[in-house]
Amino acid sequence: MTEVMILVVEDEAAISTLIQFTLEQAGFVVQCVPSVEAAQPLLQARLADVLLLDWMLPGLSGLDFIRQLRNDIRSRDLPIILLTARGEETDKEQGLNLGADDYITKPFSPRELIARINALLRRRAPQKTSVPLRIYGLELDPQQQRVQVNGQTIPFGPSEFKLLHFFMTHPDRIYTRSQLLDLVWGDHVFVEERTVDVHIRRLRRGLETVGHDHLIQTVRGSGYRFSP
Structure with missing residues (x-):
């Protein structure tokens, strides 16, 4: 499979570590940071293939960051999955309306996370998948x-x-x-x-x-x- 780089923005260390381990075991290249402010220079240096973004973050929130990314021509098509403990339908609708491609409610299983990422890649970046x-x-x-x-x-x-x-x-x-x-x-x-x-x-x-x-x-x- 072509190298797929995933940027994870998650401030809870235990969750971040679990996600990184899960995704690296699945063959992805993973970078984890605890805030939007830490993610911004990484995305400036190299646009990730997929962004996993927590909703509630210190400093700039995940939703505000999505607004920024979708208003920038360079990152407007960046595949984004929103991670959150907020499971209400209105919350999900808000995240998707702002430009998130998918939405995963915590807690989630590793298998579900990998399946969602692969589904998003097939939809948005099929050249990054291993499908014959x-x-x-x-x-x-x-x-x-x-x-x-x-x-x-x-x-x-x-x-x-x-x-x-x-x-x-x-x-x-x-x-x-x-x-x-x-x-x-x-x-x-x-x-x-x-x-x-x-x-x-x-x-x-x-x-x-x-x-x-x-x-x-x-x-x-x-x-x-x-x-x-």
Whole structure:
């Protein structure tokens, strides 16, 4: 599975420790902080793949932080799960209306937490999951890091594999170089946009060996698209 970085903002040390252990056992990369103020510089340095955010925090509350994140173009699509002991329907509605993607009431089981995170990733960032894909004659296995056509394996480097994984989970849509850099490499990686062109060429060369290079299309003046 592609590395998934989860930022946990939780001020109760026992809960934070349990969450970190649970998620690391499931294969996630985890950072835990006790406040919004501690989380902000981490998100500035690298946008997490998922944010687990406690509602009641010292200083700025979780709800106020969601407002900030959704008003920032860089973090407006950040997947957020709200953690809270408040189980009333009106509380849940308030959190979701402000922009949380999901809501988990304490206490929760480790299995439920992992299931919710995986469900959110499938919905919002399918290229970060380990679900095998089959589309347009290509078969991609994220766990084995393998791409095949009719049983023939196509060797790809890590960057080309990640790029193809992203395209296969987002077919028929046009992405600019800048968008591909942020969505595939991460907004914390600072490389020139032309680097995308290099990896696109390598990806096409690999697909050309099985007659599928036409799937990666250049849309003049816009970017790239994965489509038959």
